[in-house]
Amino acid sequence: MLRQVIETSLSGICIADREGRIIFANASLLAMWRYDLREIVGQPVGLLWLSRDGGLDCIGCVLSTGRWNGTVAARRRDSTIFYARMAVSTVCDPETADLWFLVSCVEGSVQGKVEDASGHRHNLEGAVAAMPARFMDPTEIDPAIDASLESLGRACGASRGYLSLFNDSRTLIGTTHEWCMPEQKPHRGEFQKFLTRDLPWWIAQILEDRTVYVDGTSGDGRLRREERDFLKRHGATATLMLPLRMSGAVVGFVGFDRNTDNARFADEDVVLLAAGVNIIASALDRKQSEYLFRESEDLYQIVLDAITDTVIVVDTGLTLLLANDAFIAWCEELGLATDVVGKNLFMVLPFLPPSARQQYERVVRTGRPLTSERSLKLGDRTVFLREMRIPIFEGGEVAKVITVSRDITAQREVEDLKAKAYSQVERNMEQFALLADHIRNPLQAIMGHAELINDADATEKIRQQIQRINGIIDQLDDRWAESRKLSLFWRKYS
Numbered sequence: 001m002l003r004q005v006i007e008t009s010l011s012g013i014c015i016a017d018r019e020g021r022i023i024f025a026n027a028s029l030l031a032m033w034r035y036d037l038r039e040i041v042g043q044p045v046g047l048l049w050l051s052r053d054g055g056l057d058c059i060g061c062v063l064s065t066g067r068w069n070g071t072v073a074a075r076r077r078d079s080t081i082f083y084a085r086m087a088v089s090t091v092c093d094p095e096t097a098d099l100w101f102l103v104s105c106v107e108g109s110v111q112g113k114v115e116d117a118s119g120h121r122h123n124l125e126g127a128v129a130a131m132p133a134r135f136m137d138p139t140e141i142d143p144a145i146d147a148s149l150e151s152l153g154r155a156c157g158a159s160r161g162y163l164s165l166f167n168d169s170r171t172l173i174g175t176t177h178e179w180c181m182p183e184q185k186p187h188r189g190e191f192q193k194f195l196t197r198d199l200p201w202w203i204a205q206i207l208e209d210r211t212v213y214v215d216g217t218s219g220d221g222r223l224r225r226e227e228r229d230f231l232k233r234h235g236a237t238a239t240l241m242l243p244l245r246m247s248g249a250v251v252g253f254v255g256f257d258r259n260t261d262n263a264r265f266a267d268e269d270v271v272l273l274a275a276g277v278n279i280i281a282s283a284l285d286r287k288q289s290e291y292l293f294r295e296s297e298d299l300y301q302i303v304l305d306a307i308t309d310t311v312i313v314v315d316t317g318l319t320l321l322l323a324n325d326a327f328i329a330w331c332e333e334l335g336l337a338t339d340v341v342g343k344n345l346f347m348v349l350p351f352l353p354p355s356a357r358q359q360y361e362r363v364v365r366t367g368r369p370l371t372s373e374r375s376l377k378l379g380d381r382t383v384f385l386r387e388m389r390i391p392i393f394e395g396g397e398v399a400k401v402i403t404v405s406r407d408i409t410a411q412r413e414v415e416d417l418k419a420k421a422y423s424q425v426e427r428n429m430e431q432f433a434l435l436a437d438h439i440r441n442p443l444q445a446i447m448g449h450a451e452l453i454n455d456a457d458a459t460e461k462i463r464q465q466i467q468r469i470n471g472i473i474d475q476l477d478d479r480w481a482e483s484r485k486l487s488l489f490w491r492k493y494s
Contacts, residue, residue, distance in 0.1 A: 011132055011275065012084075015091075016045040016101040020059050023100075032084070032107055034077040045103060048074055048084075062088045062101060069126050082107060085125030089133050104129045106275065123155035124269060128276045135283040142177065145280055149254070150179040152276050156269050158256040159236065160184050163244070163280070165252035170196055170207065173252070184235065184259075201226060202241065206253050211274075212241035215264045240265050242277045246285045254280065310405045316364050316398065318345040318357070330407075334378060351376060363389045364398045373408070384412045429480060436473050436480075443469060 012029030016022050022040050030037060033048060040047060045059065049072050061068045068088045073081055086105040092098065106125050130151065134144035145163060153161030160180040166173050171193060178188040194200060202212045214227045215238035231239060236257035244252045254277045258265070265273075310327040314320055320340050328338050331348065340348045346357070353374070363370050370389045375382050386408050392400040443466050450462035 011129055011279065012105045012107075013132055014040075014045065014048075014103050016059075016103065018099045018101075020045050020101065022047070029105070032076075032105070033074070039077070045101065048103070058086075058088055059101060062090055066090055069130065071122060071125070085122065085129050087126060087130040087133070089130075091133070091136060102133055104132050106272065121266075121268065124152070124272050127151040127155040128272050128279070131276055131279045135279070138287060141283055141287050144283065145177045146179060148276065148280060149177060152273060153179050153256060156256060156265065156273060157258060157260065159259045160234075160257040161255070162187065163252065163254050165244075166207075166250075173203070184257075202230065206241060206243050207250055209243050209245065209250050211243065211270070212239075212253075213265065213270070214239050235259060237261070238264060240270065240273065242270075242274050244277055244281050244284075246281055246288060307404075312345070312403050313392075314345055314360070314401050314403065316400070318360060319343070320345055320348060321400065327405075351378065359389060360401060363391050363401050367391050367393070367398050382409070383407060384409045425483075429483060432476070432480060436476060439473060440470070 012026065012032045014022050014025035014029050022043055022045055025035075025037060025040060030040075033040075049058075058068050058070075058072075066089065069086070071083055071085050074084045075081055084105045084107055086103060088101060088103050091100050091102050106129050127148075131148050134147055135141060137144075149161035149163065153159075160178070162175050162179070163177040164173050164175045172191055173194075174191040175187050175189065178186055180186050194203060199207070205212050214231055231237065234257050236259050238258040239255060240257075241253045241255045243250045244254055254273075256265070256273065307324055308326055310330050311322075311324040312320055312327055313322040320343055323340050328340070331338050331340065336348065337343075346352055355374075359370055359372060369391065371387070372389075373384065373386045375384050377383075384407070385405050387403060387405045390402045390404070391398040392402060394400075447463065447466050450459045450466075453459050
């Protein structure tokens with residue numbers, strides 16, 4: 001979840017370990033500083049600041065107070081200087097509880113303009129930079145939106161900030177989140193109906209993914225009547241509405257109202273507020289995806305539980321997302337914990353060898369299914385498993401892996417018994433062939449002695465019996481050849 005927040009944020013974000021060394025940075029930060037990821041991973045986070053000492057002071061401040069905000073002079077890879085508004089805080093690894101530093105930033109103006117910038121511009125940059133940290137916990141997204149609307153609204157001098165969403169048919173819009181000054185009338189929870197064939201002008205623009213901005217003046221210095229009525233209904237002297245997109249479609253907007261005389265939103269303010277809206281949209285998009293996944297999870301679970309093989313679904317970090325009844329029963333049989341969802345696979349099954357991790361990494365890296373067999377020593381018995389790992393793609397990349405495992409211990413035992421039986425049959429047939437030869441040799445000796453006897457009748461009787469025995473041995477040879485063919489057939493098709 002932390003990595004998803006970082007990757008989808010428009011703010012530049014990086015994570016540093018407790019020693020202050022960078023372990024990850026998102027595309028926005030890399031573009032801002034013009035580095036490649038491999039060039040800064042492992043480097044001190046102070047690399048981003050013009051003064052390494054200043055960077056270390058920021059880290060030290062965060063260690064003592066838990067947070068630091070400010071504008072710093074930064075040096076790009078090509079040594080050019082720019083100013084960045086930064087917020088540095090600490091987060092904990094949800095699995096290992098290790099302390100990380102979360103650095104969030106937005107690019108400020110050039111040095112000459114930074115000194116002349118208004119105080120609210122600095123505050124707005126800081127408010128946007130601080131937003132990603134609020135959305136780390138998916139269960140606290142609503143308070144995070146409320147807090148973000150307040151911080152953005154106060155920073156840009158607004159009297160009201162709110163989030164409104166359309167229904168699926170685009171015939172109803174409602175305000176779901178809001179912050180407003182005490183003198184403003186709140187509109188949270190209110191809904192407005194409209195006809196799709198007769199849309200209000202401002203809704204039509206928003207649905208076309210266009211920003212709506214009315215500040216009391218039009219292009220010719222006069223305000224159209226519909227705009228004047230619009231501002232009157234809002235109780236504002238200026239209003240800004242920024243479309244909110246989720247999964248490629250406009251689903252609502254974030255609005256900010258001002259009711260002061262100098263009400264105009266500067267272009268730089270609009271850009272920063274749009275960045276904040278995109279952060280909110282990314283958080284809502286993730287929440288919606290998780291909701292849809294949970295909504296269909298019951299159906300998935302029913303299907304999985306009907307499968308007798310053990311089935312689990314893990315993410316790329318090997319955290320268990322789903323497990324069927326067969327897997328839970330197997331864990332119970334082994335005396336392991338049965339509350340497995342949300343835990344790391346290697347914590348649930350501590351006996352898994354390192355090769356299992358390598359196989360998952362191979363599936364994630366190549367995007368191809370992998371079938372393998374392994375033996376596991378469980379107490380005083382050995383278990384043989386046949387496993388199939390199947391990748392699940394999201395956005396063109398492997399996001400999850402389904403693992404289907406079958407206990408083939410009994411099958412292996414049967415195959416071993418069959419192999420032993422076949423080997424014994426082969427040995428018996430070889431011994432039988434040798435015995436046939438051993439019988440023929442004495443018969444030849446008996447026949448030689450019979451021919452030396454002067455009694456012709458006795459010699460003839462002996463010859464007849466020897467021929468009879470040879471005939472029986474020939475029949476046994478034929479049966480041996482047929483048995484040989486049958487044994488080869490059994491080996492091939494059984």
